[in-house]
Amino acid sequence: MQELHLLWWAVLLGLAQACPEPCDCGEKYGFQIADCAYRDLEAVPPGFPANVTTLSLSANRLPGLPEGAFREVPLLQSLWLAHNEIRTVAAGALASLSHLKSLDLSHNLISDFAWSDLHNLSALQLLKMDSNELTFIPRDAFRSLRALRSLQLNHNRLHTLAEGTFAPLTALSHLQINDNPFDCTCGIVWLKTWALATAVSIPEQDNIACSSPHVLKGTPLSRLPPLPCSAPSVQLSYQPSQDGAELRPGFVLALHCDVDGQPAPQLHWHIQIPSGIVEITSPNVGTDGRALPGTPAASSQPRFQAFANGSLLIPDFGKPEEGTYSCLATNELGSAESSVDVALATPGEGGEDTLGRRFHGKAVEGKGCYTVDNEVQPSGPEDNVVIIYLSRAGNPEAAVAEGVPGQLPPGLLLLGQSLLLLLFLTSF
Numbered sequence: 001m002q003e004l005h006l007l008w009w010a011v012l013l014g015l016a017q018a019c020p021e022p023c024d025c026g027e028k029y030g031f032q033i034a035d036c037a038y039r040d041l042e043a044v045p046p047g048f049p050a051n052v053t054t055l056s057l058s059a060n061r062l063p064g065l066p067e068g069a070f071r072e073v074p075l076l077q078s079l080w081l082a083h084n085e086i087r088t089v090a091a092g093a094l095a096s097l098s099h100l101k102s103l104d105l106s107h108n109l110i111s112d113f114a115w116s117d118l119h120n121l122s123a124l125q126l127l128k129m130d131s132n133e134l135t136f137i138p139r140d141a142f143r144s145l146r147a148l149r150s151l152q153l154n155h156n157r158l159h160t161l162a163e164g165t166f167a168p169l170t171a172l173s174h175l176q177i178n179d180n181p182f183d184c185t186c187g188i189v190w191l192k193t194w195a196l197a198t199a200v201s202i203p204e205q206d207n208i209a210c211s212s213p214h215v216l217k218g219t220p221l222s223r224l225p226p227l228p229c230s231a232p233s234v235q236l237s238y239q240p241s242q243d244g245a246e247l248r249p250g251f252v253l254a255l256h257c258d259v260d261g262q263p264a265p266q267l268h269w270h271i272q273i274p275s276g277i278v279e280i281t282s283p284n285v286g287t288d289g290r291a292l293p294g295t296p297a298a299s300s301q302p303r304f305q306a307f308a309n310g311s312l313l314i315p316d317f318g319k320p321e322e323g324t325y326s327c328l329a330t331n332e333l334g335s336a337e338s339s340v341d342v343a344l345a346t347p348g349e350g351g352e353d354t355l356g357r358r359f360h361g362k363a364v365e366g367k368g369c370y371t372v373d374n375e376v377q378p379s380g381p382e383d384n385v386v387i388i389y390l391s392r393a394g395n396p397e398a399a400v401a402e403g404v405p406g407q408l409p410p411g412l413l414l415l416g417q418s419l420l421l422l423l424f425l426t427s428f
């Protein structure tokens with residue numbers, strides 16, 4: 001079988017010894033070389049011998065690399081594409097080059113690069129992407145490049161790098177990331193720590209500097225002062241047990257997600273109900289409960305109303321709204337999530353007075369919760385857990401403000417753990 005395979009390759013190579021007209025092809029130092037540099041080419045020419053191992057297309061006018069651009073040269077080990085006008089490298093342009101060891105894409109205009117193609121280039125040892133227009137590198141871009149020794153990303157437009165970007169590069173000995181306009185916020189602190197501790201050679205460290213914020217502009221990353229940074233934390237909980245209360249459909253349900261972190265995390269709600277999954281980036285309504293401009297909503301008052309302070313209001317709560325409500329907080333340092341399952345049981349009679357008396361009791365003690373502009377607020381450290389309340393219809397009104405007893409609006413219920421609306425808290 002091996003002999004047949006070699007014979008097949010011999011026949012194939014014998015039929016493909018031609019060379020594209022603008023290029024020079026030949027053997028040098030045991031390598032099959034195709035030299036197409038300085039030919040004023042605007043596309044990768046067809047017709048290369050299949051046994052080419054080194055291809056130079058440097059100093060041409062290539063505007064981009066389409067899918068399958070190098071399908072004819074599967075044995076390629078070195079590819080030189082510097083000093084072109086390449087703006088886009090399409091998915092599949094490089095993926096077939098599993099033997100590639102050296103790739104030079106420097107001095108182009110690349111802003112759109114198919115990072116997933118690198119996952120197939122496990123033999124790569126040299127990657128030059130300096131002097132381009134790159135603004136973003138996915139965290140897993142280099143996950144398969146365990147043989148990579150030299151990486152050049154200098155003189156691009158990178159504002160940040162995700163923590164762990166260089167972790168898979170176990171053979172890396174040389175890294176250039178200078179002259180990028182880094183935003184020196186909490187998301188870049190890891191890079192300072194890693195650069196100071198790594199054995200990788202990182203030249204021109206004084207030019208690995210901040211471009212923003214203004215007070216840090218020009219500060220080398222190695223001398224970045226300590227920043228007040230913390231990963232997000234969330235707490236989604238509910239008012240302590242109020243036994244004896246009963247609930248009927250058609251009330252308003254409110255949840256509160258208490259979020260902490262620096263920089264301030266972005267809050268997102270993930271709601272799984274019988275009809276499907278609802279994703280909401282908070283806030284989607286103003287303090288009046290009406291949809292914010294530019295927010296997709298079927299009406300001026302969305303079915304799920306996410307307020308800026310972390311409250312989620314569900315008017316006219318019923319069986320269709322049963323499900324799992326999760327709040328997710330994310331910032332540059334990570335994410336945190338908390339969830340609560342909500343189910344509506346068969347309603348009974350006569351529980352409202354009992355709950356009302358208990359609510360008034362909480363108010364007299366300065367505990368419980370109150371509302372301001374339809375946003376749910378904790379009223380004291382002892383009750384700084386979840387806030388869940390219900391009213392019969394429409395928008396809830398303020399019941400207690402700053403611990404001062406107030407008149408309980410008709411039909412207002414403060415929901416607790418043992419009510420017929422069953423809540424199960426889970427934190428991740």
